[in-house]
Amino acid sequence: MxxxxxxxxxxxxxxxxxxxxRRMGLGAVVAYSEADRDTRxxxxxxxxxCIGPAEARRSYLSAPAILSAALxxxxxxxxxxxxxxxxxxxxAEMTRAHGLTFxxxxxxxxxxxxxxxxxxxxxxxxxxxxxxGSEGMLRDDEHALQEAERIGYPVLIKPSAGGGxxxxxxxxxxxxxxxxxxxxxxxxxxxxxxxSLYLERWLEENRHVEVQVVVDRxxxxxxxxxxxxxxxxxxxxxxxxxxTPALPEDAxxxxxxxxxxxxxxxxxxxxxxxxxxxxxxxxxFFIEINCRIQVEHPISEMRSGIDLVAxxxxxxxxxxxxxxQDDVRLEGHAIEFRINAEDVAHDFRPQAGTVEAFxxxxxxxxxxxxxxxxxxxxxxxxxxxxxxxSVWGPDRPVAIARARVALSELVVDGLITNAPFxxxxxxxxxxxxxxxxxxxxxxxxxAAFVAGGRRS
Amino acid sequence: MDDESPxxxxxxxxxxxxxxxLTVEDGAAELIVALEPPAEVPTTADGAAIGRLVDxxxxxxxxxxxxxxxxxxxxxxxDWHVRVRxxxxxxxxxxxxxxxxxxxxxxxxxxxxxxxxxxxxxHAPAPSGTPTGLAPVGPGRPAxxxxxxxxxxxxxxxxxxxxxYYATRDGIATGSQVRSGDVLGHxxxxxxxxxxxxxxxxxxxRLLAEAGEAVEYGQDLVRLEPVSRADSVREA
Numbered sequence: 001m002x003x004x005x006x007x008x009x010x011x012x013x014x015x016x017x018x019x020x021x022r023r024m025g026l027g028a029v030v031a032y033s034e035a036d037r038d039t040r041x042x043x044x045x046x047x048x049x050c051i052g053p054a055e056a057r058r059s060y061l062s063a064p065a066i067l068s069a070a071l072x073x074x075x076x077x078x079x080x081x082x083x084x085x086x087x088x089x090x091x092a093e094m095t096r097a098h099g100l101t102f103x104x105x106x107x108x109x110x111x112x113x114x115x116x117x118x119x120x121x122x123x124x125x126x127x128x129x130x131x132x133g134s135e136g137m138l139r140d141d142e143h144a145l146q147e148a149e150r151i152g153y154p155v156l157i158k159p160s161a162g163g164g165x166x167x168x169x170x171x172x173x174x175x176x177x178x179x180x181x182x183x184x185x186x187x188x189x190x191x192x193x194x195x196s197l198y199l200e201r202w203l204e205e206n207r208h209v210e211v212q213v214v215v216d217r218x219x220x221x222x223x224x225x226x227x228x229x230x231x232x233x234x235x236x237x238x239x240x241x242x243x244t245p246a247l248p249e250d251a252x253x254x255x256x257x258x259x260x261x262x263x264x265x266x267x268x269x270x271x272x273x274x275x276x277x278x279x280x281x282x283x284x285f286f287i288e289i290n291c292r293i294q295v296e297h298p299i300s301e302m303r304s305g306i307d308l309v310a311x312x313x314x315x316x317x318x319x320x321x322x323x324x325q326d327d328v329r330l331e332g333h334a335i336e337f338r339i340n341a342e343d344v345a346h347d348f349r350p351q352a353g354t355v356e357a358f359x360x361x362x363x364x365x366x367x368x369x370x371x372x373x374x375x376x377x378x379x380x381x382x383x384x385x386x387x388x389x390s391v392w393g394p395d396r397p398v399a400i401a402r403a404r405v406a407l408s409e410l411v412v413d414g415l416i417t418n419a420p421f422x423x424x425x426x427x428x429x430x431x432x433x434x435x436x437x438x439x440x441x442x443x444x445x446x447a448a449f450v451a452g453g454r455r456s
Numbered sequence: 457m458d459d460e461s462p463x464x465x466x467x468x469x470x471x472x473x474x475x476x477x478l479t480v481e482d483g484a485a486e487l488i489v490a491l492e493p494p495a496e497v498p499t500t501a502d503g504a505a506i507g508r509l510v511d512x513x514x515x516x517x518x519x520x521x522x523x524x525x526x527x528x529x530x531x532x533x534x535d536w537h538v539r540v541r542x543x544x545x546x547x548x549x550x551x552x553x554x555x556x557x558x559x560x561x562x563x564x565x566x567x568x569x570x571x572x573x574x575x576x577x578x579h580a581p582a583p584s585g586t587p588t589g590l591a592p593v594g595p596g597r598p599a600x601x602x603x604x605x606x607x608x609x610x611x612x613x614x615x616x617x618x619x620x621y622y623a624t625r626d627g628i629a630t631g632s633q634v635r636s637g638d639v640l641g642h643x644x645x646x647x648x649x650x651x652x653x654x655x656x657x658x659x660x661x662r663l664l665a666e667a668g669e670a671v672e673y674g675q676d677l678v679r680l681e682p683v684s685r686a687d688s689v690r691e692a
Contacts, residue, residue, distance in 0.1 A: 034673070034674060049619060049672045050619070050672040050673045050674055050675070051619050051672070051673055052618070052619075052673045053673070056527060057527035058527070059673075060527075061526055061527025062527055063526055064539075064618075064645050064646050064648070065618060065619055065645070065673070067646055068618065068619045068620045068645045068646050069619045069672075071646075072619060072620060072621065072670035072671075073670070085526060088526050090520060090526060091526055098646070
C-alpha cells in the first residue's frame with residue numbers, strides 16, 4: 001500500500017479523495033493552483049503545495065509540475081481525480097517512469113481504451129451491443145452523406161476526441177448534415193485539437209444509463225449497479241439516480257452483468273464506468289467507457305456501502321478485490337443533484353464570487369460533498385460545480401421526498417445556484433413517474449421549466 | 457486522432473531563433489523546443505539533431521499530445537528536451553474543472569521564446585511580461601504585507617517559477633548588485649532548470665531559500681533592496 005498520495009485536483013473531488021486517504025491512514029498532499037490556495041482540501045491536507053498559476057494548462061494540466069510536486073513532497077502515488085489528466089495515458093506513463101503509481105488504470109490499459117471507436121469494437125467483440133454508426137471516421141462530406149444514408153436519419157454527429165457535448169449535433173436530413181459538419185469540425189478542433197468526426201444512429205427518446213464496474217489486476221470484477229443520468233441539459237448531466245426507473249430488475253441485471261463480463265474479458269483494470277443508451281423498447285447500446293472516478297459516484301456508494309475511491313487506491317496498489325458479486329448488496333434508491341454556481345434565469349451563466357453563508361442539509365440518507373465554507377471565494381477559472389447533494393431512501397418516493405427537504409435546507413448565500421432548477425425537476429410529472437428521457441430539459445427550455453415548476 | 461496524419465508543425469516555416477531554441481506553431485499546439493547542450497560542451501546545437509527532431513520526433517509527439525488532454529508535455533533526452541504546450545483557448549472544459557482559463561496570453565506567447573538564452577526553460581512569461589526577451593517569471597512584487605501598498609522603503613522579491621529543487625546561482629550572495637532580468641538562481645523541475653529572475657534592479661538583501669531546498673510555485677526566494685534607475689545610472 002502507498003504511504004503518501006498526491007491529490008492532483010481541486011474542488012469537491014480533492015476533498016473527497018482526501019477523506020478516503022485519511023480514513024485509510026494514508027498521507028495526503030494536495031497540489032493546488034494559485035487560485036485555489038483557500039480551498040477546504042488545502043486547509044485539511046497533511047501538506048499542500050502550490051504547483052502553478054490559476055491557468056489550468058500551467059497547473060492541473062501540467063505533467064511536469066504535478067510530477068515534480070509529487071517527488072519533492074515524497075509521495076509514492078498520484079490521484080488525478082476526474083477531468084484534467086485523469087484519463088491521459090501519456091501522463092500515466094510519465095508517472096510510472098518517475099517511479100510513482102498513477103491511481104487509475106495502468107497506462108497500457110488507458111491506451112487500449114483511449115479511442116472511443118476502438119473501444120466500441122473491442123467491447124462489441126466481447127458481447128456488448130453497440131449503436132449502428134459510421135465505419136470509422138468520416139473522410140469528407142460525401143462519405144458522411146453516404147454513411148448517414150446507410151445508418152438512416154436522424155443521425156448524431158460526434159467528435160472522436162473529448163466529451164461534454166462539444167462538437168455534437170443531431171441532424172434529420174442531408175441538408176442539415178452538410179451544414180452541421182462544418183460547425184462540428186471547427187468546434188471539436190477548437191475544443192480537442194482534433195476534428196475527426198463519426199456518425200451514430202440517433203435514438204429518439206433515449207435514456208442515458210451507465211454501469212459502475214470495479215475490476216482488479218487479477219481478472220476479478222464486480223458491478224456496483226447502474227446509474228441513470230438522463231436528466232441532462234445540453235448533454236451535461238444535472239441529476240443522476242440509481243437504480244434506473246427505465247428498466248425492470250431483470251433487464252438491469254442483464255445490463256450490469258454484460259458490462260462487467262465484457263470489460264473483464266477485454267482486460268480492463270481499476271474502477272470504470274460504461275455508458276449506454278437505452279431506447280424506448282428497453283434495448284441498450286454501449287457508447288463509451290470512462291476510466292476514472294465519476295462525479296456521480298456517491299449514489300453508487302450510498303446503495304452499496306462500497307467506498308469507490310478506496311477501491312481505486314487498493315487496486316492501483318495491486319491488492320486483489322477480495323469479494324465477489326454476491327457480496328455486493330445494492331439497496332434502496334439514491335439520487336444526486338449537482339449544485340452549480342449558475343444563473344438559470346440567464347442561460348445558466350456561471351457565477352463567481354464570495355460565499356457569504358453555507359449550510360449543508362442533513363438527516364437520514366443525506367450526503368453533501370462540497371468544498372464550500374462561509375467566506376470561500378469561488379474563482380472564475382474552473383467549472384461551476386459547488387458540490388453534490390445526494391439522498392438515499394429505501395425506495396424512490398422516499399428518496400424524492402428527502403431530496404425536497406434537503407434542497408429546501410441548503411443555503412448558499414452570495415452566489416446564484418441552480419438549486420431552484422432542481423426543485424422544479426422534482427415537481428415535474430415525467431420525473432416523478434420516471435418516464436423522462438434525455439430530451440426533457442432541452443425540449444422544454446430551461447427557463448420555462450423553472451417557471452412551470454414554480455407555478456405548479 | 458485515429459486517422460489524422462500528423463503534420464510536422466513548423467517543418468514548413470520554423471521560426472529558428474537564437475542558437476539553441478526555436479518556437480514553432482501550427483495553430484493547434486504551440487511548441488517550444490529547447491535544445492540543451494550537455495553542461496560541459498557549450499557548442500551550438502547540431503543541425504542534424506534539430507532536423508531529426510523536427511522531421512521525426514515532433515510529429516509523433518504532437519500526434520500523441522493531441523490525442524490526450526494534457527496541457528503540457530515534456531520529453532527529455534541526453535542533449536535536448538522538448539516541451540509541447542497547448543494554447544489556453546484550446547483546452548476543453550472538463551468535469552474536473554479546467555475551463556475558461558482566460559487565454560489572454562495565448563496569442564502573444566508565440567514570439568516570446570525568441571530570446572537566444574542558453575538553458576532554455578520554455579516557461580511562459582508572467583502576465584506582466586513584455587514580448588522581448590525572457591520575461592521574469594513568478595510574480596515579482598513588493599514584499600511585506602502581501603497585497604498592501606508598498607511601504608516607503610519597499611523591497612522586491614524574486615519568487616519561484618515552478619515546483620522543484622532550488623539553487624542560488626554562483627556569485628549571487630547578500631550584497632550582490634543585480635539588474636532587472638538577471639538570473640539569480642534556478643529551480644530544478646524533473647531535471648530541467650527554470651530560472652529565478654530579478655524582478656527589478658537592486659541589491660540582494662536576503663536569500664530566503666537554501667540550495668537543495670524543495671520550493672513551490674510562487675514561493676519567495678530572494679529579497680532585493682531596490683535601487684532606483686537614477687542610482688544605477690550614476691554608478692554606471
